[in-house]
Amino acid sequence: MGRWEPDAAGRLATAALELYAERGFDDTTVLDIAQRAGVTERTFFRHFADKREVLFQGSAQLQDAVVAAIGSAPSGAPLIEVVGAGMRAAGEVLDDRRDYARLRYAAIVAHPSLQERELLKMSTLAGAVADALRARGVTEAAAALLGETGVAVFKLGFERWIGDPSAPNLPDCIAQALADLRTLTA
Template sequence: MGRWEPGAGDRLREAALNLYLERGFDQTMVNDIAARAGVTARTFFRHFADKREVLFDAAAEVEKKSLAALEGAPATTSALDLVAAALEAVADIVGRDREIARIRRTVIMANADLRERELIKHAQMTAVLADGLRRRGIGDAEVELAAETGSAVYRVAFRRWVDDGDLDLCEALDQSFARLRTLIAAG
């Protein structure tokens, strides 16, 4: 299949994920991914900056959609509900394919550098949410609590979704926020 044929990015992603599972992340080279996808290494670099970005390339889309959801919420929305709305937008993107999410998580958990990169991406997302809340005029203490709490709730919901075939990611997120509210009310 030539590089000019449509879907090269998706083929590259699929090839990379399968090779990462088969050989391990460190043992998989860009040339291997490109060959498996039926394209050149040059085509790979048109789609991804490096082989790690196959796992992390949705970050810009996630940030954009989450901020749009946060900014589009009514002015009277609480900080935690703003974060929940933003994370639901994230769930709409991330929750498209559970099997890819499972493979991605397996690959990341098997590599210390990728786990670190994943933590950095989560921290960046938390900072983006916090900045969005500040722009809405919410105070620093509430901003930090809402953004950090929302990030933790998202991670719990994501794990539940990946491991439970009966929930979609938005449902897992809604349930996790509901449990948090129950814990707060009981406290």
């Protein structure tokens, strides 16, 4: 190993995504990732539990942004707008990482167990949205429906954002997905 360089976690995440794109998830080892990042395997495990976790490391930050935005939304706002504000807040967390998001998405859609993990993370996010809405006095059923709806809106906005290089920023893509939903339900 050479001279110490900062941001080992960031370098590891970048190395992992590059290797997953080049070789595939199954054919990439933790040692491969560590070597590409210029660190040891031990350093890898200081930052990540396993090579899957590289892809899911930001889930808590994303969820925290969503819950905070829902909690700070005006009390009289329509509930779908409250959820939309939460999803746009998630978009703001990711917006400056489009290239990273594309690589991450490609790795996940290419591997069934990673797809399963992503679905679990999205389900957890929907539950957190529902919890935040219940804290605002929303009924159980309405909170659950809005949580799932919010995740669907986020997912559609995200897919538009990474799939179309001319698409605007992620919060705007999420806002457009919400507008599409409003049109369909009007």
